[in-house]
Amino acid sequence: MGHPPIKRYFAAEQIRVAEEATGRLLADGVLMRRAASGLAGAVAAELRSRHGAVYGRAVTLVIGSGDNGGDALFAGAVLRRRGVAVSAVLTAPDRAHAAGLAAFRSAGGRVVDGVPDTAELVVDGVVGLRGTGPLREAAAAVFAQVRVPVVAVDVPSGVDADTGVVHDPSVRAEITVTFGARRIAHALAPAACGRVEVVDIGIDADGARVEMLSDRDVAEGWPLPGPASTKYTQGVVGVIAGSDRYPGAGILCSAGAVAATSGMVRYVGSAAATVVDHFPEVVVAPDLDGAGRVQAWVVGPGAGTDDAALELLRRVLATDVPVLVDADGLTVLAHHPELVVERHHPTLLTPHDGEFERLAGRSPGHDRLSAVRGLASALGATVLLKGKVTLVADPGGEVLVNDAGNSWAATAGAGDVLSGIAGALLAAGLSPRVAGAAAARVHALAADLAADGAPIGASELARAVRPAVRSLRAVR
Numbered sequence: 099m100g101h102p103p104i105k106r107y108f109a110a111e112q113i114r115v116a117e118e119a120t121g122r123l124l125a126d127g128v129l130m131r132r133a134a135s136g137l138a139g140a141v142a143a144e145l146r147s148r149h150g151a152v153y154g155r156a157v158t159l160v161i162g163s164g165d166n167g168g169d170a171l172f173a174g175a176v177l178r179r180r181g182v183a184v185s186a187v188l189t190a191p192d193r194a195h196a197a198g199l200a201a202f203r204s205a206g207g208r209v210v211d212g213v214p215d216t217a218e219l220v221v222d223g224v225v226g227l228r229g230t231g232p233l234r235e236a237a238a239a240v241f242a243q244v245r246v247p248v249v250a251v252d253v254p255s256g257v258d259a260d261t262g263v264v265h266d267p268s269v270r271a272e273i274t275v276t277f278g279a280r281r282i283a284h285a286l287a288p289a290a291c292g293r294v295e296v297v298d299i300g301i302d303a304d305g306a307r308v309e310m311l312s313d314r315d316v317a318e319g320w321p322l323p324g325p326a327s328t329k330y331t332q333g334v335v336g337v338i339a340g341s342d343r344y345p346g347a348g349i350l351c352s353a354g355a356v357a358a359t360s361g362m363v364r365y366v367g368s369a370a371a372t373v374v375d376h377f378p379e380v381v382v383a384p385d386l387d388g389a390g391r392v393q394a395w396v397v398g399p400g401a402g403t404d405d406a407a408l409e410l411l412r413r414v415l416a417t418d419v420p421v422l423v424d425a426d427g428l429t430v431l432a433h434h435p436e437l438v439v440e441r442h443h444p445t446l447l448t449p450h451d452g453e454f455e456r457l458a459g460r461s462p463g464h465d466r467l468s469a470v471r472g473l474a475s476a477l478g479a480t481v482l483l484k485g486k487v488t489l490v491a492d493p494g495g496e497v498l499v500n501d502a503g504n505s506w507a508a509t510a511g512a513g514d515v516l517s518g519i520a521g522a523l524l525a526a527g528l529s530p531r532v533a534g535a536a537a538a539r540v541h542a543l544a545a546d547l548a549a550d551g552a553p554i555g556a557s558e559l560a561r562a563v564r565p566a567v568r569s570l571r572a573v574r
């Protein structure tokens with residue numbers, strides 16, 4: 099059996115093109131009937147899993163003015179015929195989908211003024227692909243009263259399909275049922291979307307530029323030693339991190355690099371003695387001249403922002419191996435963007451929001467996808483924007499997304515570990531985008547394993563990198 103391929107996320111326009119390519123299926127409403135039938139199936143499955151039955155349960159639809167509401171109304175008709183008590187609140191009564199409303203009514207569906215207390219599940223059919231801005235007043239007033247799980251049709255209303263911006267107010271769904279292919283919001287706004295189910299309606303969307311690696315993709319791409327491997331063939335990563343003032347950054351960054359792959363880690367900097375104390379396998383040098391060859395550099399964590407740091411950054415970026423710049427390195431770079439703009443070798447920048455602002459001159463704001471793409475394009479480098487949802491954008495606009503799924507990594511020094519992991523992957527030959535996304539996945543999993551329900555420090559996170567890789571490799 100094949101494994102689920104890389105997940106692809108499409109813009110509303112790409113979905114529209116795919117729908118239109120079906121010609122009559124769209125015009126005759128076949129696509130909508132398929133969507134509605136899949137939606138009804140998902141709602142029924144949810145009722146069964148929560149209440150042990152479909153027949154006799156109670157569902158309320160909240161309906162807006164477009165086809166999103168049409169999907170919900172046709173689904174309501176199907177559910178009604180399966181013995182569900184279905185009611186509908188029309189937030190724009192004059193503009194509700196006419197055919198859907200007729201089908202709903204003739205199946206015995208009731209139009210009501212508000213969500214009844216008896217409702218066990220609410221279906222959000224307010225707005226879908228064409229939604230803009232927050233939930234408008236009528237729908238917002240309805241959802242303010244909802245205390246039961248919500249199944250969103252296509253996207254939770256108030257969440258922008260193409261950017262994943264979660265407006266206030268907006269719907270927070272337990273499940274989002276979508277049609278034909280995933281929308282970008284499903285990757286960027288996981289908390290609002292809940293579990294995403296894709297119903298096959300017979301369309302073929304094409305040209306996704308936002309993707310997410312599956313666990314299997316990460317495991318299969320992870321560099322492992324083979325019979326012909328030596329420490330060199332697997333990639334030597336050079337770490338320039340830490341200082342007398344911040345020796346910890348050198349240790350944590352090295353820890354990530356040592357744990358991630360089995361090649362070799364070189365360390366350059368004034369924390370050399372401390373780093374060797376922690377990791378005898380790291381080969382250290384006090385300066386770049388004595389460092390030896392590497393297949394990738396990580397530069398920046400705790401490395402300072404003075405003239406010497408600038409000079410070091412300049413020399414590293416002048417090499418032809420992949421370079422990851424993080425933390426202090428990014429602060430220095432913010433004053434000398436030409437160092438990356440004029441570089442023509444793989445480069446990965448890993449800012450958090452503050453560093454992003456220094457580099458871009460503005461904070462990432464709510465539309466993080468556009469922000470990270472803009473910076474990657476402006477600098478001609480791959481940019482990994484950190485957060486619970488990490489975005490890794492290439493200059494051309496292709497983006498890999500990673501949802502950490504937990505927030506235990508929000509702790510000092512966790513970023514140093516991330517850059518060590520990603521640097522080791524760069525040295526092993528992964529592209530900056532894949533190295534960044536795969537590192538983010540393992541990092542988030544390591545945080546979860548290390549935490550096991552209680553807060554952690556970055557050292558524990560680093561110690562869990564191996565168990566994280568192991569557990570991904572166990573995925574079948």
Ligand SMILES: NC(=O)C1=CN([C@@H]2O[C@H](COP(=O)(O)OP(=O)(O)OC[C@H]3O[C@@H](n4cnc5c(N)ncnc54)[C@H](O)[C@@H]3O)[C@@H](O)[C@H]2O)[C@@H](O)CC1
Pocket residue numbers: 117124127129130133134162163164165166167169224225226227228229230231232233234237251252253256277
């Ligand atoms: N065209 C088709 O045959 C298919 C369409 N599908 C459904 O159709 C949806 C798209 O339908 P539409 O193009 O009619 O657009 P929507 O239903 O997304 O939006 C309709 C109207 O909602 C209003 N609106 C926008 N933002 C709003 C907000 N924040 N609060 C309240 N109202 C707002 C706008 O005036 C807009 O015209 C998809 O999301 C999907 O659910 C599916 O049935 C698959 C097939």
Ligand SMILES: Nc1ncnc2c1ncn2[C@@H]1O[C@H](COP(=O)(O)OP(=O)(O)O)[C@@H](O)[C@H]1O
Pocket residue numbers: 425450484485486487488502504505506507508509510511512513514515516541
């Ligand atoms: N709320 C969060 N949920 C999940 N992961 C987070 C969260 N906040 C930060 N992270 C992750 O933790 C790491 C923090 O890195 P960074 O901000 O550079 O910290 P430091 O500089 O202290 O090492 C990044 O990998 C980031 O993606």
Ligand SMILES: [K+]
Pocket residue numbers: 166222223224225226250251252253254255
């Ligand atoms: K919706």
